[in-house]
Amino acid sequence: MASNRAEQALVEQWRDILALHAHTQCELDRALGGHGLCASDFEVLDLLAEGAADGGCAYRVQEISERVHLSQSALSRLIGRLEKDGLVERAMCPEDRRGVRVALTAKGRALHGEVRPVQRAVLARMLTDAD
Numbered sequence: 369m370a371s372n373r374a375e376q377a378l379v380e381q382w383r384d385i386l387a388l389h390a391h392t393q394c395e396l397d398r399a400l401g402g403h404g405l406c407a408s409d410f411e412v413l414d415l416l417a418e419g420a421a422d423g424g425c426a427y428r429v430q431e432i433s434e435r436v437h438l439s440q441s442a443l444s445r446l447i448g449r450l451e452k453d454g455l456v457e458r459a460m461c462p463e464d465r466r467g468v469r470v471a472l473t474a475k476g477r478a479l480h481g482e483v484r485p486v487q488r489a490v491l492a493r494m495l496t497d498a499d
Contacts, residue, residue, distance in 0.1 A: 426471035
């Protein structure tokens with residue numbers, strides 16, 4: 369009996385995590401949509417901006433995929449949209465011609481700087497309310 373209660377509590381905790389993620393994702397999409405971005409778009413821009421701040425200038429697509437939890441094909445389409453909008457640029461890896469590196473453009477850095485406070489405010493509101 370006790371193990372059933374513990375198991376049920378674990379399942380409820382998992383479902384609460386899923387619900388919080390889904391609700392936060394929707395709130396992010398709504399807040400970022402006014403800037404022409406969705407939550408996944410922003411995650412890629414944010415990752416690239418962090419890399420640039422740490423002295424790097426570009427990430428390999430595979431590295432981005434591992435960090436933003438998208439399949440390589442979904443990420444490739446997303447990067448294609450960001451590139452079309454002039455927010456990122458792709459280039460071949462000099463050390464491995466089969467690889468592709470992605471970096472923010474000046475336009476991408478500017479948009480990231482404008483939208484970052486919006487995204488952080490949504491996270492603060494959603495995750496603080498969750499406690």
